[in-house]
Amino acid sequence: MVYVARARLHRRRANVIQTLKTVEGLDKIGVGVRLFVPPWQGKESLEERLRYLGVLRRLDVCATPWLKSHWKAFHFAPFFWIYGRLLKTAASVYTRSVPISLSLTRRKIPHSLEIHDVAAIHRTGALEPVLAAYRRGVVRNLFSISRAAAQMLIEHGAEPTRIHVCPSGVDPAMFRKIQPFDPRRLKSPHIVYVGRISRDRGLDILERLSTLDCCRVTVVGELQDPPRHSPIQVVPFVSHRDIPKYLEEADILVMPYQRHLPHAASISPMKLFEAMAAGRPIIVSDLKPIREIIENGRNGLCVDPDDPEGWVAAVQSLRANPDLALRFSQTARNDAATYSWENRACTIRDVVLRNSGA
Known part of the structure; x- marks a missing residue:
């Protein structure tokens, strides 16, 4: 399989x-995969970058300058x-980049496309060309990141039998x-959010939670909007391989995405x-x-997500019902095994290789 990506490994x-x-x-x-990516910045070797990002296996990665953004206007012509x-001779070609997909289509190269933000693709005018290529069979398979994204594609005319949900x-x-969740710590819970946080990702919710006398709130990542007044602790971005130890320190994990977040309609974070x-109790936006x-x-x-006091009530509910919080955490941890990267890979392999005739 050949995977063509625009991901910059230094990011x-x-x-x-x-x-x-x-x-x-x-x-x-x-499944042997050759991954093409643009070059990454800095002097780190591929192995060092992969290790930092939590990837321990040696992968076949080819860095090529012809996938840099400025070649997009030329449909990445030198790369092709x-x-x-x-x-053209690969058993299968895969991408999650719509510009790459459109460039593959121009050259009539069959491939599979993974779609995340349907609304953004539609806004840019690229959705209809993608679906036209899909109807012609150049885009052989569409992998949607969520059932909600799949439904959006179907509403735009995609054939349901050729859309495969792949969270x-x-x-x-x-x-x-990591240490098991200790429900006794809910008396004074440590609430953690991981990643970039902004108003449309729920910063207002975190600020409200940080005003509770019983709690402390930490963002492991970056505040993209300045907080108004609240004492939110910020731990700058850490290596992905170190994420488990920061989640281990949490008693409650929150994801307060707002409805007006551009990709809220199809998100699968x-x-x-x-x-x-x-294995921590989780409070999420009802999206x-x-x-x-x-x-x-x-x-x-x-x-x-529009009700800050509802988030306060959810935290207080977990504090008042530690046995329930423990059950949530154990169930979620058991469920997580279903979403392993290997299971995801099996879905891609079974669909892509079967439909490519490999």
């Missing part, structure tokens, strides 16, 4: 980690001049050594699956794609 972004973990998962189940024969994943092994694998993973009252709590 600590979810799309970079998700791409690498997908390739690593394919490698673990015996150099590697066109390889792409983000997690490496459960990364979390096996990696941090959600990592929170589940960490359609999130409810595909978190069932309110079974493996977590879903709260109206």
